[in-house]
Amino acid sequence: MPSAPVFLFIPVSCEKGIGEYMRSMIIANGVQKQWPNAEIHFALSKHAPYVDSCPFHTHILQDSPTKQVKAVNNIISDLKPDMVIFDASGRKSQLKHAYKSGAKVVFISQHKKKRTRGLKIGRSLVTHSHWVVQPEFAIAPLSIFERLKLKLINRPQPIVTGPIFSHPDNANKLNILNKYGLADEPFILFSAGSGGHKYSQGNAADLFADVAVHIKNQLKPVVVFGANYPNDLPTIEGVVCIRSLDNADFINLVSAAKAAVLSGGGTLLQAIAMNVPTLAVVVAKDQPSRVNACIARDVIKSAELNFESMCKGVQELLVPETLADLRDKTKQMKSVNGLEVCIADIARLLEDK
Numbered sequence: 001m002p003s004a005p006v007f008l009f010i011p012v013s014c015e016k017g018i019g020e021y022m023r024s025m026i027i028a029n030g031v032q033k034q035w036p037n038a039e040i041h042f043a044l045s046k047h048a049p050y051v052d053s054c055p056f057h058t059h060i061l062q063d064s065p066t067k068q069v070k071a072v073n074n075i076i077s078d079l080k081p082d083m084v085i086f087d088a089s090g091r092k093s094q095l096k097h098a099y100k101s102g103a104k105v106v107f108i109s110q111h112k113k114k115r116t117r118g119l120k121i122g123r124s125l126v127t128h129s130h131w132v133v134q135p136e137f138a139i140a141p142l143s144i145f146e147r148l149k150l151k152l153i154n155r156p157q158p159i160v161t162g163p164i165f166s167h168p169d170n171a172n173k174l175n176i177l178n179k180y181g182l183a184d185e186p187f188i189l190f191s192a193g194s195g196g197h198k199y200s201q202g203n204a205a206d207l208f209a210d211v212a213v214h215i216k217n218q219l220k221p222v223v224v225f226g227a228n229y230p231n232d233l234p235t236i237e238g239v240v241c242i243r244s245l246d247n248a249d250f251i252n253l254v255s256a257a258k259a260a261v262l263s264g265g266g267t268l269l270q271a272i273a274m275n276v277p278t279l280a281v282v283v284a285k286d287q288p289s290r291v292n293a294c295i296a297r298d299v300i301k302s303a304e305l306n307f308e309s310m311c312k313g314v315q316e317l318l319v320p321e322t323l324a325d326l327r328d329k330t331k332q333m334k335s336v337n338g339l340e341v342c343i344a345d346i347a348r349l350l351e352d353k
Contacts, residue, residue: 001350002082004037008103009056010065010072010094011087013048017284018194018227019265020087021050022247023108023133023164027085028056029248030343043075049227065089073097082353083346088114092122099126104349106131109158110266111286112139119146121153129345130158133338135269138293159345161338163269166248173252180222180240186258187220187240188212188318193263195226195244197283199305204283205229208261211310212239219258219318224250259317261310264291272299273337277326279317281305299329 009028011020021044028040041057044050045064059075061068072094076084084098087108098105107123108131109115117123118130119142132139142150142157150157177183190212192204199207205225212221216238225233227244234241245253251270254260259277262268264287271278272294280291280302294300301322303313316322 001347002353004039005035005082005350005353006039006041006079007031008041008043008076008079008081008084008098009087010043010084010089012064012066012089013045013051013061014064015047015049016194016196016228018048018050018196019110020089020108021048023266024085024087025054026164026166026247026339027342029166030339031346034343034347041075041079041081043072065094066091069093076101076103082350092120092126095123096126099128104128104353106346106349108133110134111289113286115139115158116146118158119150121149124150124155125153127155128349129156131338131342131345132158132160133162133164133266134160134290135162135333135336136160137297138269138290159341161341162336163266163273164338164342165266165270165273166251166339167337168252168255168274169248172248173256176245176249176252177256180242182220182222182240182256185220187222187256188215188314189222189224189254189257189260189262191224191226191250191260191262191267192281192283193226193265193267195229197263199283203230204263204305206231207305207307207310208281209234209236209239209241210307211261211314212236214307214311215314215318222253222257224253259323261314261317263287268294268300272330272333275327275330277301277317277323277330279303279310279313281310281313297329297333299326299333301326 009024011024043059083104085106107118190208192208195205197204209223222240224242233243255274261279263283303309
């Protein structure tokens with residue numbers, strides 16, 4: 001195993017979503033903790049709002065990594081990394097270049113369509129490990145054809161990691177609660193994800209804030225607008241408005257909430273893993289299957305992306321019997337933090353270097 005391994009993270013990065021970047025950041029922080037001497041790099045689009053705040057070595061691309069084939073390949077050639085982690089990004093030629101350069105290649109998928117892309121023969125042959133960052137119940141198993149194909153080309157099946165998140169920390173949780181005056185008051189957390197998602201009448205984050213205002217006399221609302229929210233952060237009487245939080249602080253806040261209203265992204269699965277009663281609202285095209293899988297397990301409530309449906313959904317969520325029922329059902333589920341699974345697999349891969 002290299003004494004000072006070099007890692008290159010290449011998440012999807014653009015002006016809209018943030019989930020892949022946040023997930024890669026969680027893994028990178030886990031890598032740094034496990035291997036303090038590691039050298040960690042990110043390749044990010046110049047259009048991503050977080051490009052200037054990335055705490056690791058940052059290589060700025062003119063567009064999303066998948067569209068910057070030559071630029072990404074040049075970074076790989078220059079760095080000669082021990083491991084390249086493509087988080088839902090990358091063309092086959094980029095994975096192939098990383099593979100031929102001697103790097104261990106990891107591909108991360110978060111839903112069936114992306115997993116299918118990663119399972120194509122040309123990509124599988126140049127991928128050392130494929131992580132599916134969903135709990136098993138949230139994604140269909142591999143088909144017989146997919147399993148047979150992997151066997152014929154002598155490649156392992158993808159590793160289903162479950163959701164990836166930073167563990168809540170009691171001391172940091174207390175700090176964040178004190179910062180926003182929430183230590184002694186129960187609250188409901190609202191988050192539409194990155195803040196860049198739109199719906200028919202405007203920005204999804206603004207709709208979530210409108211619903212928060214509607215129920216503020218019932219339970220203290222906290223709205224996290226997201227790093228990609230395009231407007232000035234509003235000041236709303238009776239509502240705690242937060243621009244954005246890093247994943248550790250966000251997870252601490254979610255874990256302390258009495259309930260949550262969340263988009264159908266990865267945060268939904270994190271909330272379930274922490275037994276937080278949640279109302280899920282689809283705000284992006286890749287979220288319905290995830291939300292529907294959670295509904296089928298009866299571990300969340302859901303609402304449509306409109307004011308009336310969300311208000312009704314929050315009222316139903318906050319019924320004491322509903323809160324208790326959701327907590328009980330999520331506690332009965334197998335809870336695995338995918339970060340631990342990923343770090344263990346990274347160690348396995350590096351041992352072969």
